[in-house]
Amino acid sequence: MPEHRTTGRFAVVTGGSEGLGLAIAAALARDGADLILVARNRDKLETAAKELGRHGTVVHTVPADLSAPDAPARIAAHVGNLTDRLDTLVNNVGTAHFASLADTTVDEMNTMWHLNVQVPLLLSRQLLPALVNARGSIINISSYWARKMVAGRHSAAYSATRGALNSMTRALASELGPQGVRVNAIAPGAVRTPQYERSYLAPMTAEERTAHDAQIEHSYPLGRLGTPEDVATAAAYLASAQWTTGTILTVDGGLTIR
Numbered sequence: 001m002p003e004h005r006t007t008g009r010f011a012v013v014t015g016g017s018e019g020l021g022l023a024i025a026a027a028l029a030r031d032g033a034d035l036i037l038v039a040r041n042r043d044k045l046e047t048a049a050k051e052l053g054r055h056g057t058v059v060h061t062v063p064a065d066l067s068a069p070d071a072p073a074r075i076a077a078h079v080g081n082l083t084d085r086l087d088t089l090v091n092n093v094g095t096a097h098f099a100s101l102a103d104t105t106v107d108e109m110n111t112m113w114h115l116n117v118q119v120p121l122l123l124s125r126q127l128l129p130a131l132v133n134a135r136g137s138i139i140n141i142s143s144y145w146a147r148k149m150v151a152g153r154h155s156a157a158y159s160a161t162r163g164a165l166n167s168m169t170r171a172l173a174s175e176l177g178p179q180g181v182r183v184n185a186i187a188p189g190a191v192r193t194p195q196y197e198r199s200y201l202a203p204m205t206a207e208e209r210t211a212h213d214a215q216i217e218h219s220y221p222l223g224r225l226g227t228p229e230d231v232a233t234a235a236a237y238l239a240s241a242q243w244t245t246g247t248i249l250t251v252d253g254g255l256t257i258r
Contacts, residue, residue, distance in 0.1 A: 002078075003112055007033065007106075010034055010035075010087055011088035011089075011090065012035075012127065013036070014093040015038070015094075016090075016092070017037060017045045018038035018195075019191075019193035019194050020231050021039070021090070022228070023229050024139070024235045024236075027171060027233060028090075029057040029165070032206065033241065034058040035059045037061050037077055041063075045156070060082060062092060065117060066093050069180055071119075075126070084133055085136075087183035089138045090121065091123060091125060091141060094141065095227060096145075099157075101154070108211075109157045113164075113254050116164075117165055117168065120140050124138055124172065128176075131181050132176075136182075137239050138183040138184070142169070142185045144188065144189050144255055144256050147246075147256060148188040151230070166187070166248050176246075182244065182245040184238045184246075184250050185249065186238070187248050187252065189220065189226055189252030189253050190226065190227060190254055190255075219258065221253065221254030221257065221258065222253035223253075225253075226252070234251045235251075245251075
């Protein structure tokens, strides 16, 4: 990562300690933003802050579990102690549970709805004055599951939350545009993050892994999974694209065109 160039801009990234969030934070830092990283794991946050800070980026960390009802207000209070201007808010935290409708509990539905829809909305609301002051940008991390289903992998409850996030993105873009705040989303395909490695690839047998790799090559016109940096490049673009709002930017290697 090149040396940080100071611009006076601030970016908040939730889920910023690893995976997509960390890659997005690094991309925003390369463009000159100082960072406020939010995540549950204090040790991972400290590791991320040290790595990003080596290049001159000012990194503030906020250990917080966004499933807690008071988390958005506490995060906003922390941000308010640092700055009254916020250039970029990346709502990256989310959760997924894939099961048939009959096997999805109400608690599982509520957890996904809260983290995937309510938290981005509540955090945007809490940070709105700072975003307006900076004529800033909100970037919501959605998913291809809002528009593409996969045979045999049931996703009704999860897909509903991603569709709602996309609709919320467009509605907020319409509402907040007159105040100078842009609102966009990114809908990635499958991305090879540490979480993807742990929860999906690691349990596979050698035969299952071979089948998985063949399926990826067949399903994606570009022939591979995404990387966190692929998504981070798109986020950096949206953070700086001054005449782009209400866009759900597909970053999926062509998956959803097939």
